[in-house]
Amino acid sequence: MRFGPYGGRYVPETVISALDELGEAYSRYREDPDFVAELDGLLASFVGRATPLYLAERLGARYGIERLYLKREDLCHTGAHKINNALGQVLLAQRMGKRRIIAETGAGQHGVATATAAALFGMSCCVYMGRTDMRRQRLNVIRMKMLGAEVRPVDAGTGTLKHATSEAIRDWVTNVAETHYVIGSVVGPAPYPEIVAELQSVIGREARKQILTVEGRLPAVTVACVGGGSNAIGIFRGFLNDPEVRLIGVEAGGEGVHTGRHGASLGHGKPGVLHGSLSYLLQDDDGQVVEAHSISAGLDYPGVGPEHSHLRDIGRVRYESVTDTEALAAFIDLSRFEGIIPALESAHALALLARDGAALGADGPVVVCLSGRGDKDVEQAAAALGIDV
C-alpha cells in the first residue's frame, strides 16, 4: 500500500512477518462487527466522542473570520486526539494475542494515551521518550508513570521524537513475537500509516456531519497542524473528496525556516526514508537526517507521514509553516479570547489564522482541528513568554 510513490516498508527483515500479521489482523477486525462495536462503544463512553464542534466567536472576530469553528479533540479523554489511535491499536493487539505494548512519544500525549489504553486492557506498557522531551513535558511523564507504564529515557542525539521512535523500533525488532508497537502518528512502515489514518478519520467524519448540521454547508477551509500528521489526516479524510473544501496543513517553522532550525519537512525537505517509509524528510546533501527544531515537542520531527507527501505533490493540501513565536502568540490568544488553553502543537494551526485569517475566512466557515489541550505546555509557555509564576 502506497500513497503515490510514498510509503513502503523500509525496515529490517525481522519485522516483515509482524507487519504482514498486523495487516492481516487489521483487515479482518476492521470489518468485524464485534470489534467495531467494542471500539465505537469505548470511543463514546471512555473517550467522550463525539467531540464538539465549537463556534469560536471572539477568536474569530480577532482574526477577521466570521465563522470560525474548532473541532474539540482537546476534550478527548487524556487531552488529545492521540487516544483515538491508541485505543484502536491496543484493542487490535489484544485481539492478536499480544501481551506487551510499546510506543514512542514526543509531547507525551501519545505515550499517555497508549499507557491509558494499556491500563484499560491490563497489558504491560513501555514508552520511549527523548530525555529533552521528558524535561519539557514533565507532567506527561508523571501521568504515564501513574498509569503504570514504564518510561524509558532516550539519550541519543537531541533526545527528541526521532530518537525515541528509533529506539521503539529497535525494541520491536528484538521482542517482536509478544510485542505490539503502537506507533503514534501516520508514519512508519505499511500498514501503519493507513491504520492510524483510519482510526483518526473519526475526527473528519464527525466534523463533516457537524458542520453540515450547523451551517448547512461544508467549510471553505479546514486547517490542522502537521508533525507526523495524524490529527491532520484524521480531519482531512472527512473532506478529501470535497474539492470545494481547501485543506491546509501547518508545519513547525521553529526559529524561522531561513535559520535551518525548524520542522517543516514538506516545505523544505526532500524525499527519503526515515522510520520505515519513504516521505519528505529533512536531510543534508548525503541523506543524513538532520535534527528538527520546534518549541512544540509533538512537531519536533524531521519526517512526516507518507500520505501528506502525496497530498502535497498532487496539490490537494497546501502546507504552510508558522514560527515558535507565532505559535506562542496564538496559544495566548485562544486562552484569553476563548478560555481554552491549546496544546502548542494545535496553536500552530491557529497561528496561521492569525496571519491569514481575513483571506481564509472570506469564502465561508473555517474549521480548525484543535488537536489537544495545553496543560502539558503551561510551564514551557510561561518560561518562553516570561510569565512570572
Added chain:
Amino acid sequence: MSDGAARLRAAFPTDRAALIPYVMGGFPSVEQSLDYARALAPYADILELGIPFSDPLADGPTIQAAGQRSLAAGTRPGDVIDIAAALRGGPPVVLMTYVTLLIAAGPGAFFARAAAADVAGVIIPDLPIDEGDEIRTAAHTSGVAVVPLAAPTTTDERLHAIGRESDAFTYLVSVAGVTGGEVAVDESLREFVGRARRAIEGPLAVGFGIRTPAQAAAIGGFADGVVIASHLVRLIEDAEDHAHAIAALDHYGAELIAALAGARTA
C-alpha cells in the same frame, strides 16, 4: 550473475567457514579505519565496510556510537567508497549502508562510483526484498551484488523468494534483534540455518552478536560464513591507542581463523 556476485561466491573457502569482519568507515577517522581494515584484510575472506548513518535502525549501541563519531568527524559516503578503493587487491568488499543514503546519492551514481572502487556487494539492512527495484537494477547494471538478509522470523515462503534474489550470498540474522547483542548457538539457530539451506541456493553467512572465537567456530560448523562486527568495534574502542587497536585486531583475526579452521577438522 554480476561480476561482484561471482567474486563474492568465489571468496567462500571450501575447507572452512568464511570470515567476514566489519569495519565502520571513518571511525574514528577515515585514515585510522583504513588501517583497521588493512589489519583485518589478511584474515578476511570478505570485508564488510560500514557507511555511517544518522539513524541506523538495525544497529545496537556499539555501532550506533561508532557511526555517530564517524559522522562527527565529517565522514561522507564517498569517503567510505574511497576506503574500499584503497583496499583494492585485498578481499572483496561489501558496503553496509542504509537505503536513504542511496536514494540521496541517486542509485545509479552511487553504484557507478562503488563499482569503480571495485566494491563487490552491498548490504542494505532496511531494504527487504520487496522494495527497491530501482536500486537493484542500478546495482546490477554496475556489477555490484545486493546481499539480501533473512531473519529467524522469515517464513519459508519468503526464504524461497530471498533465495531467488540472492546471487552472491545471503546474510542470516542470527536472532530477532539489532547488532551487538549476544548470539545463542542453540538448536533454534541450527534450525533456522537448516530452513534457509533448504530454501536458498548459495552460501549462507550468519551475523549479529557473534563475539568469541568459540561462537564463530560453532556457527562455522553449520554455516558457510560468520560476520563479526560490534565486537571488533569494541576492541578498537577499548584499545589504549591506535597501535594497540591494530595489534588487537591482528591478534583476534588470527584467533578467529584458527577457530574456524579447527571447526571443520574436529
